Amino acid sequence: MRIGYHPEAYAWGLPADSVKFWALSKMLMKGIEISSEDVARIQQEFRIIGRTEELREALYAITAKKHILIEGAVGVGKTVIADALARYFKRKIYRIDGDERYTEQKMVGWFDPPLVMAKGYSKETFIEGPLTQAMLGGAFFFINELNRMPEGTQNVLLPAMDERRITIPRIGIVESKEEFIIIATQNPEEYIGTSRLSEALKDRFVWIRLDYQSEEEERDIVRKETGSKDGALVEIAVKIARRTREDPEIRKGSSIRGAVDTVAIVQRNTPKQVSELDDSRRREVIERAAIMALSSKVEVREGSNEKLLEVLKKIISGVLNEYQRTLSGKTEAKELQPQAEHSENFRSASLWSGRL
Numbered sequence: 324m325r326i327g328y329h330p331e332a333y334a335w336g337l338p339a340d341s342v343k344f345w346a347l348s349k350m351l352m353k354g355i356e357i358s359s360e361d362v363a364r365i366q367q368e369f370r371i372i373g374r375t376e377e378l379r380e381a382l383y384a385i386t387a388k389k390h391i392l393i394e395g396a397v398g399v400g401k402t403v404i405a406d407a408l409a410r411y412f413k414r415k416i417y418r419i420d421g422d423e424r425y426t427e428q429k430m431v432g433w434f435d436p437p438l439v440m441a442k443g444y445s446k447e448t449f450i451e452g453p454l455t456q457a458m459l460g461g462a463f464f465f466i467n468e469l470n471r472m473p474e475g476t477q478n479v480l481l482p483a484m485d486e487r488r489i490t491i492p493r494i495g496i497v498e499s500k501e502e503f504i505i506i507a508t509q510n511p512e513e514y515i516g517t518s519r520l521s522e523a524l525k526d527r528f529v530w531i532r533l534d535y536q537s538e539e540e541e542r543d544i545v546r547k548e549t550g551s552k553d554g555a556l557v558e559i560a561v562k563i564a565r566r567t568r569e570d571p572e573i574r575k576g577s578s579i580r581g582a583v584d585t586v587a588i589v590q591r592n593t594p595k596q597v598s599e600l601d602d603s604r605r606r607e608v609i610e611r612a613a614i615m616a617l618s619s620k621v622e623v624r625e626g627s628n629e630k631l632l633e634v635l636k637k638i639i640s641g642v643l644n645e646y647q648r649t650l651s652g653k654t655e656a657k658e659l660q661p662q663a664e665h666s667e668n669f670r671s672a673s674l675w676s677g678r679l
């Protein structure tokens with residue numbers, strides 16, 4: 324179906340997703356804003372925390388039939404957002420993960436040698452690659468980590484994006500359906516095994532930038548990922564991960580995955596909440612877990628593994644000292660006001676957040 328092609332799309336027995344797409348396009352043509360309900364539905368359906376503005380922008384882009392480049396550091400949620408958008412429209416998604424060995428043939432398609440021997444070169448003997456399939460099917464073509472692909476492979480996308488056609492030797496021209504959209508992600512800060520996107524390629528995308536989320540949202544993500552009910556543990560893990568992004572001795576800080584992994588490891592190590600452990604046990608458990616979780620994700624500006632360990636230990640103990648102080652502060656507060664009946668987590672979170 325062409326977008327906005329027929330208002331009685333339902334009556335034509337078209338799938339609900341085309342109708343949804345048509346409805347969104349129609350809203351945009353009329354100048355009606357994408358409603359916050361659409362965004363809320365994506366957040367709910369795919370368990371996306373926050374990112375309201377970015378999702379709204381992405382809906383504008385998709386309904387305007389623009390290809391989207393989602394850019395951001397590792398772990399900011401590029402893949403999870405792109406995946407949710409594609410699934411929200413319930414259209415077919417062809418996903419590829421860029422790497423330096425990804426060839427043009429893999430993306431466009433290739434002739435099957437035994438079949439060619441038997442039948443010669445023809446459409447029948449051509450195995451369509453994911454780009455060709457997505458174009459013909461009017462699907463989403465989701466390219467994860469676009470800048471990891473060799474430049475030659477990236478260039479195949481140019482005519483597909485604006486002319487909406489590609490030429491395949493011995494087959495001819497393949498034209499895409501109008502609904503064909505590319506959603507690509509890239510981490511511009513990553514420089515090993517990546518190439519810079521050409522001006523021509525960048526020019527054909529609209530751009531959505533994902534920055535790190537707020538501390539509160541990061542806590543929600545960690546809770547969602549780990550199922551942890553230990554508010555203090557989640558708070559500690561998130562603070563540690565965030566400090567690695569601010570420390571002047573660190574070149575590359577930890578993504579949210581550092582906090583998720585810290586919590587997951589502590590959960591395996593002790594069934595207790597961290598507030599129930601005595602201070603030295605708590606330090607031991609959290610420090611070990613955080614070092615395991617962060618060492619592979621964090622890079623120091625200068626120095627060796629020992630330097631990395633030293634910096635991580637400094638950050639971890641700094642956060643744990645603050646936590647310890649809030650605990651003693653709380654005991655004092657309780658002694659002063661024994662009638663105050665707040666939950667443990669609420670108290671520690673509110674006292675602590677106020678301080679930082």
Ligand SMILES: Nc1ncnc2c1ncn2[C@@H]1O[C@H](COP(=O)(O)OP(=O)(O)O)[C@@H](O)[C@H]1O
Binds near residue numbers: 372373395402404544
């Ligand atoms: N806004 C968010 N809501 C829910 N989960 C998120 C969000 N951002 C990141 N995540 C989770 O954090 C992890 C890293 O996200 P991912 O999309 O893989 O990052 P990237 O592709 O940018 O490296 C995943 O487990 C993902 O589910």
Ligand SMILES: [Mg+2]
Binds near residue numbers: 401402403467508
């Ligand atoms: Mg990713």
